[in-house]
Amino acid sequence: MVKIAKGINIPLNRAEGDLQINVEIEGGVISEAWSAGTMFRGFEGMMRGRGALDGLVMTPRVCGICSITHLTAAVEALDTIAGVTPPDNARRLRNLALMVETVQSDVRHAILMFMVDFANREAYDKHPLWNEALVRYQPLAGRAAVEVIRESKRLIQVMAIIGGQWPHTSFMVPGGVTSIPEVSKLLQCRIIVERFCSWYERSILGCSIERWQAIGSVGDLDAWLDESPAHRDSEVGFFIRFSREAGLHTCGRGPNRFLSYGNLPLPLDTAVQGTGSRMLAAGYAVSTTVHHFEAAQITEDVSHSWYEQGSVPVHPFAGKTKPYASGQSGQLYSWVKAPRYCGEVVETGPLAEMVIGGNPLFCDMIEKDGPNVMARQLARLVRPTGLLAPMSVWLGELVDKRGDAFYRSVLTIPDGQGAGMIQAARGALGHWVKIQDEKITHYQIITPTAWNGSPRDENGVRGAWEEALIGTKVKDINNPVEAGHVVRSFDPCLVCAVHCLKKGRETGIVKLGFAQ
Amino acid sequence: MKKIKNNVDAEVDISDGIPDTGCERNFRVIDALRESLGNGKMEEKALKTAYWLQGGGCGGDTFSFLSSESPDVIGLLRTLDIHLLRHPSLSNISPATHEALLEDIVAGRQELDILLVEGSVICGPAGTGMFHTVDGHPKKERVYSLASQAQVVIAVGTCASFGGFGSDDAIEATGLQFVKKQRGGFLGKDFTSKSGQPVINLAGCPCHHDVIAGALMAAAKGVNLELDKFQRPLEWYATTVHQGCTRNEYHEYRVEESDFGEMGCLFFHMGCAGPLVPGPCNKSLWNQQSSKTRAGVPCFGCTDPEFPRATPFFQTPNIEGIPLSLPMGVNRAHYMVYKGMAAAAAPEHLKNRKSKV
Numbered sequence: 001m002v003k004i005a006k007g008i009n010i011p012l013n014r015a016e017g018d019l020q021i022n023v024e025i026e027g028g029v030i031s032e033a034w035s036a037g038t039m040f041r042g043f044e045g046m047m048r049g050r051g052a053l054d055g056l057v058m059t060p061r062v063c064g065i066c067s068i069t070h071l072t073a074a075v076e077a078l079d080t081i082a083g084v085t086p087p088d089n090a091r092r093l094r095n096l097a098l099m100v101e102t103v104q105s106d107v108r109h110a111i112l113m114f115m116v117d118f119a120n121r122e123a124y125d126k127h128p129l130w131n132e133a134l135v136r137y138q139p140l141a142g143r144a145a146v147e148v149i150r151e152s153k154r155l156i157q158v159m160a161i162i163g164g165q166w167p168h169t170s171f172m173v174p175g176g177v178t179s180i181p182e183v184s185k186l187l188q189c190r191i192i193v194e195r196f197c198s199w200y201e202r203s204i205l206g207c208s209i210e211r212w213q214a215i216g217s218v219g220d221l222d223a224w225l226d227e228s229p230a231h232r233d234s235e236v237g238f239f240i241r242f243s244r245e246a247g248l249h250t251c252g253r254g255p256n257r258f259l260s261y262g263n264l265p266l267p268l269d270t271a272v273q274g275t276g277s278r279m280l281a282a283g284y285a286v287s288t289t290v291h292h293f294e295a296a297q298i299t300e301d302v303s304h305s306w307y308e309q310g311s312v313p314v315h316p317f318a319g320k321t322k323p324y325a326s327g328q329s330g331q332l333y334s335w336v337k338a339p340r341y342c343g344e345v346v347e348t349g350p351l352a353e354m355v356i357g358g359n360p361l362f363c364d365m366i367e368k369d370g371p372n373v374m375a376r377q378l379a380r381l382v383r384p385t386g387l388l389a390p391m392s393v394w395l396g397e398l399v400d401k402r403g404d405a406f407y408r409s410v411l412t413i414p415d416g417q418g419a420g421m422i423q424a425a426r427g428a429l430g431h432w433v434k435i436q437d438e439k440i441t442h443y444q445i446i447t448p449t450a451w452n453g454s455p456r457d458e459n460g461v462r463g464a465w466e467e468a469l470i471g472t473k474v475k476d477i478n479n480p481v482e483a484g485h486v487v488r489s490f491d492p493c494l495v496c497a498v499h500c501l502k503k504g505r506e507t508g509i510v511k512l513g514f515a516q
Numbered sequence: 517m518k519k520i521k522n523n524v525d526a527e528v529d530i531s532d533g534i535p536d537t538g539c540e541r542n543f544r545v546i547d548a549l550r551e552s553l554g555n556g557k558m559e560e561k562a563l564k565t566a567y568w569l570q571g572g573g574c575g576g577d578t579f580s581f582l583s584s585e586s587p588d589v590i591g592l593l594r595t596l597d598i599h600l601l602r603h604p605s606l607s608n609i610s611p612a613t614h615e616a617l618l619e620d621i622v623a624g625r626q627e628l629d630i631l632l633v634e635g636s637v638i639c640g641p642a643g644t645g646m647f648h649t650v651d652g653h654p655k656k657e658r659v660y661s662l663a664s665q666a667q668v669v670i671a672v673g674t675c676a677s678f679g680g681f682g683s684d685d686a687i688e689a690t691g692l693q694f695v696k697k698q699r700g701g702f703l704g705k706d707f708t709s710k711s712g713q714p715v716i717n718l719a720g721c722p723c724h725h726d727v728i729a730g731a732l733m734a735a736a737k738g739v740n741l742e743l744d745k746f747q748r749p750l751e752w753y754a755t756t757v758h759q760g761c762t763r764n765e766y767h768e769y770r771v772e773e774s775d776f777g778e779m780g781c782l783f784f785h786m787g788c789a790g791p792l793v794p795g796p797c798n799k800s801l802w803n804q805q806s807s808k809t810r811a812g813v814p815c816f817g818c819t820d821p822e823f824p825r826a827t828p829f830f831q832t833p834n835i836e837g838i839p840l841s842l843p844m845g846v847n848r849a850h851y852m853v854y855k856g857m858a859a860a861a862a863p864e865h866l867k868n869r870k871s872k873v
Contacts, residue, residue, distance in 0.1 A: 020651070040638075040647040042685050051828020057816055058824065061681055061721060064576030116608045139606050140590055149590060153583050157805050164811030165802030166583070167576045168722055170829075171813050178776045178812030323647070323686060335647075407777035479610060 019453065019492055023483060025474055030483060033462065033469040035453050037336040040306070040323050047443035052413035052435045053078070055443065056170040059431065062445065063493060065108075066424045067167040068101040068159065070445075073420035073431040075172040080418030081435055082174045087405040088267035090176030092394040095264045095279075096189075097159045098422070099391050101166075103196075103384045104152040105425035106350070107204065109491050110381045111137065111148040111235065117488070118242055123481035129242050136238065144235055147203060155196045158189045176407035183402055190395040197388045206234025209385045216360040218368055236381055243374040247473075252373035252486040254468035255345045256366075258285040258352035259451065261293070261430065263423035264390075270397060272390045279390060280423060283356035284341055288363045290356050295421060298430070300446065301338040303458040313340065313458065316432040316444040317417060338454040338463060339446045347371065347464045348427030348451045349490060350379040357386075371468075376489040413438060424448050426491045449493040465490050564596065564736045566630040567621070568603040569662060571655065572648055572682065572689055573635020576722035577673040578605050583803045584729040592729055596736040598630070622661045630735045631666035631709075633659060633692060636675040637702040640688035647687045659702060663692070668735045669709045670716045672728055677717035678746075678821040693717070693747065697821045713740060717747040719795070721818035726800040727752045746821055748794065756844060757815045758783075758790035760798030761807070767791070769862035770855045771869070779869045782814040784839060787830045789817030791843035 024032040043062055047055060055074040060067035072094060079086060086094070118124060118133035119142065127133070136144040156166050161181050163171035171178045181189070197209070205212050207230065215221050221240070224231055231237045243249060262282030266274045275281035282293040299313035308322040323335075340346075351371060354362035365375045417434040427448030434442035454463035462470070465487050474480040568578075582589055593600060601617060602609060609617070620626035637656045638648035645654025663669050671677040671692045678696055682689030693701040693715040701715075708714055716735075718727050730751065734741050741749035758764070766772075767781040774785040782788035790798075790809055797807045797815070809815055814830060817823055827833055833840045842851055 040687060042647075042682060042687050046681065046685055051831065053830045054828055057829045058681075061574050061576065064574040064579045064722065067574075067576065112606065120608055120610070122610060139608055140593060140600065146590055149582060150588060153585070153588065153803075156583060157803050160801075160803035160805040162811070164806050164808035164813050165797070167579050168818075169808055169811070169813060170816070171808075171811050173776050173830075176777070323641070409775050409777075411775065479612075 019487075021469070021483070021487060023469060023480075025477055025480075028473055028475070028477075030469050030472045030474060033466045034333055035336070035455060035463055035466050035487075036334040037449075037453065040335040042323060044443050044445060045322075047440050050440050052438045052440060053173070054440065055431065055433060056173065059445065060168050060170065062447070064167050065105055066101065066426065066429075066493070067169075068097050068163075069422060069424035069429055070431070071170060071172050072098050073422050073424075073429050073445075074433075075174060076420030076422065077418040077431045077433040078174040078413060078420075078435075080420070081416040081433065082410045082413055084175045084408055084410050086176040087408060088269055089180060089398060089401060089404050089406040090172075091265055091267040092270075092398050093162050093177045093180065093406065094172050096391055096394055097162050097171075098264070099387045100155055100158045102425045103387055104155050105491075106380050106383050107148050107200070108152050109425075110239075110377065111144050112139075113491075114377055114485075114488050115235070115239060115242075116142075116145070117481055117484060118246075120479075120481060122479045123476075124246075127242070127245060129238070129245065132238070133242060136235075144203070147199070151196060151199050154192060158192050161185050161189055173407070173410070174413065175410035176405070178407070180398070180402060180406040183399060186395060186399050186402065190392060190399070193388065193391050193395065197392075200384055200388065204235045204381065205385070206230040206232075206237055209388065212236075212382065212385050217364045218361070221361060236378070239378065239381060240374070243377070246485075247482075248377075248485060249369055249372050249374040251472045251482060252376065252468040252489055253370045253471070254347050254464050256287050256371055257341075257344055257346045258283075258355045259293070259341055259346040259348045259428050260352050260356045261295075261421040261423055261428045263353075267394075267397070270394070272393050280353060281356055284346070285352070285355050288355055288366055290358070295419065297342045298446070299340050299343070300444075301340060301457040303338070304332055304455040305334050305337045306332050307337065313338075313343075316430065316446055317419075317434070317442070319432075319444045334455040336450050336454055336463075337446075338457040339450050340457055343459075345454070345457070345461055345464055345467065346451060347468075347490070348448050349376070350383045350427075351376045352427060353383070353423060354379045373485050373489040380491065417442070426493055427451060447493060449490075452490040453487075453492055465492070564598050564629040565601050565627055566598050566632060566732075567601045567628055567662060567666075568632045568634065569659060570604040571633055571635030571659065571676060572638040572687065573673060573675045573680075575605065575634070577634045577676075577720075577728065578603070580722040580725045581672075581728045582725075584725045585804050587729075589729075592732065596733060598732065598736055601626070601628070618658070618662075621665050624665065627667075628662065628665050629667045630670065630732070631662050631668070632670045632672050632732075633663075633676045634672045636679050636682060636687075636689035636691060638682070638687050639690050639702070640682075640686045643688065656702065659692070663703055663707070663709065663715075666709050667711045668713060668716065669703075670718060670731055670735065672718050673723045674719050674721045674818055674821075674823050677715075677719050677748075678823070680721065680823060684826075691717075691821075694821060697746070711740075714743070714747055716741060716743065716749060719746070719748050719753065719819035719821075721816075721823060724752070724796055724800060724802070727796060744794070748819070752796045752800075753794040753819065755794060755796075755799065756791055757793055757795040757797045757807075757809070757819075758843070761790055761809045762798075763809060766866055766869075768858060769866055770859040771862055771866045776812060778812075780866075782809065782812075783832065784834070784837065785832050786814045787816075787828070787832050788814035789820070789825075789841075790815040792841055793817040793820045795819040 020036050022034045023030045059070040059074045062070050116137045119137040124130045136142045159166040163169035262278045264279035283290045284293050300319045301313040413435050415436045420431040430446045432444040452464045468486050621628050637659050640647045645656040648655045674680040678691040678694045679689040691701045699705045763781050771780040772784040773780040
């Protein structure tokens with residue numbers, strides 16, 4: 001069979017930062033992929049020498065859609081250095097803000113950034129559901145697009161009530177939070193969350209959260225789909241029907257290894273259940289077999305990234321971020337570094353949280369089909385089902401215990417080092433911080449997109465979505481929307497463009513930008 | 517001659533089922549626009565075109581803009597008859613279509629009424645712009661070619677206005693017409709857009725949603741906004757962030773805080789820049805709800821050309837308890853006497869503040 005390799009250009013915008021992906025296509029199937037971040041912002045370098053608390057102001061500005069998550073990682077690192085445990089009310093308020101940010105990100109990404117491609121005329125006008133997709137997802141006009149913009153905006157008001165504004169507040173400080181809303185405002189937050197929840201159940205799920213949570217297998221999912229028109233017509237139902245028709249359950253496998261740092265530290269006195277001290281468990285999974293997570297196993301490799309080269313991959317407490325732009329030479333092709341766990345490439349994000357948390361539906365999906373685009377995106381779309389109820393519980397507890405402490409005074413930050421490791425909307429986020437004489441001496445950030453969108457490592461092993469692209473069938477090389485779906489299922493925090501090279505020619509690959 | 521007019525939609529009621537989506541109508545409008553362009557009747561169009569360009573930034577201004585209310589983003593664009601040619605987070609046009617669009621704008625075949633730039637122009641390393649590229653070319657080239665075609669150029673946020681994050685670093689982050697307080701920037705001090713206006717700087721990190729919406733309204737309706745010396749519209753940048761702060765009474769009587777979690781003024785010790793910088797944060801509330809100072813977070817001065825400042829946040833550099841930087845236009849000697857007397861006159865209920873924020 002004659003191999004075909006042609007140059008193509010794939011729409012991968014609608015993310016934060018700039019990304020360029022080069023692929024080779026042989027016989028209609030992607031055979032090689034390089035993912036390159038094309039923007040260097042150098043936040044880590046800006047941090048050195050600044051005041052000890054400045055990470056609380058600077059790092060939320062790394063990303064406009066996950067600004068609270070950076071704030072959370074930054075403050076947890078400082079809590080550790082200061083040796084302080086925030087009071088229960090601070091835990092509740094911090095968690096609530098982080099959960100609101102995650103929920104709004106999940107629905108916005110799903111509808112405005114992923115499913116909007118279903119309305120792409122060039123790609124899908126032959127798909128039997130295309131007309132309906134257009135009615136739902138047409139940018140700034142489709143029914144679901146309009147609803148999501150309006151409903152997510154209302155939910156965001158909770159973050160503004162707690163933290164003053166969104167994005168880019170700094171209401172989390174070592175020892176707690178800067179204020180607690182008045183009782184009437186807490187009650188208002190509860191109404192906002194409950195209202196959002198009823199919209200989410202009606203429009204996104206088409207059923208109650210309880211009904212959704214009763215789904216424990218792929219068989220259950222099929223039965224749920226057949227159970228009522230409300231299920232089939234909901235965004236989840238439509239997504240599943242469209243995805244199966246488009247074959248999204250058959251592509252985008254990736255490394256089949258998963259990572260979660262765990263998330264949402266539990267207040268000491270709370271009705272919300274969790275694993276150990278957090279609501280969501282940390283873990284490392286190979287397929288659906290979950291192992292204990294050890295932070296010391298994280299390294300960053302820069303063998304293919306545009307940074308001054310070290311001899312071996314190092315832990316982020318030892319890592320440096322010195323840009324080294326050499327033009328188009330050699331093997332360096334990205335501003336994204338290559339983080340690895342136990343030397344392995346891993347996937348992080350909602351699907352990883354589902355697997356590590358032992359969600360039976362998603363474990364069954366992976367055991368049957370392996371990881372895939374549909375499972376990964378469905379995990380994101382339904383993640384709020386696990387968050388909305390605890391949010392209401394914590395708001396109720398805040399109303400009841402409003403008089404309790406929300407801050408323990410931390411007047412100075414002692415010398416030391418600490419890590420803030422949490423789950424952002426897109427997956428595992430870590431800040432590694434060292435403080436000396438009330439100044440920052442070291443700041444390294446590993447974002448979820450670095451895990452998912454890394455370049456190759458010193459062993460030549462592809463990053464997670466580079467790997468997931470391999471084997472993807474591309475029907476029309478002039479509009480390779482399938483490759484876009486694969487990368488976008490990881491919710492890249494980058495603006496992307498996919499290019500294809502002639503086999504064997506690596507010229508023309510270059511520069512990628514990365515929102516860091 | 518055919519005149520194109522987009523219908524103003526009623527707000528879609530989302531409480532009970534979803535009626536008409538407007539998407540077919542949008543198609544009709546866009547098709548009609550294309551037809552009009554094909555017939556060379558561009559001057560007749562009522563529709564304004566806008567292009568949103570992403571530079572070196574975090575996307576925060578886009579997410580701020582999505583919090584606009586009355587009207588929201590969708591209602592705003594429809595009401596103003598703005599056709600958003602492309603937004604990096606919201607559009608789904610293919611790269612090929614996007615490339616063609618860019619070529620048409622640069623060649624003058626597609627009119628561009630409003631160019632919005634979010635994020636700085638990354639010029640590093642050493643002026644090459646290679647820290648931020650598109651298809652191997654510096655993205656800054658695109659900023660220049662679009663700005664030269666636009667009727668109005670709007671810098672959305674502090675990074676686009678003044679360079680912001682990275683203006684002192686290797687990435688050489690540059691504002692459209694300023695680097696910090698220095699006029700010039702990427703487009704040069706003499707740049708004016710086709711309408712004759714310089715770049716309109718919507719400072720803020722992020723820029724307040726009401727400011728972005730308001731500036732769009734002005735641009736769409738052909739209203740030239742009066743600008744301050746840093747080209748920020750006086751409409752939103754003539755009063756300080758301090759105006760409307762709920763801690764004003766504490767400030768007035770110099771009831772100060774030196775730790776988090778209290779109700780008093782954050783200016784004297786906690787690094788609050790509210791009295792130092794202009795902005796609408798306490799006049800038009802964020803996300804229709806609050807502001808940082810109301811939630812106990814000091815203002816970080818993000819509308820200032822020198823944001824982020826070099827000195828540590830959460831600290832006020834001061835001499836004997838009086839801040840080095842005094843509120844806009846204040847005489848130091850007078851201020852010290854006034855604050856001394858004010859502190860002595862502070863009412864008991866402020867001094868004994870018991871309830872926490």
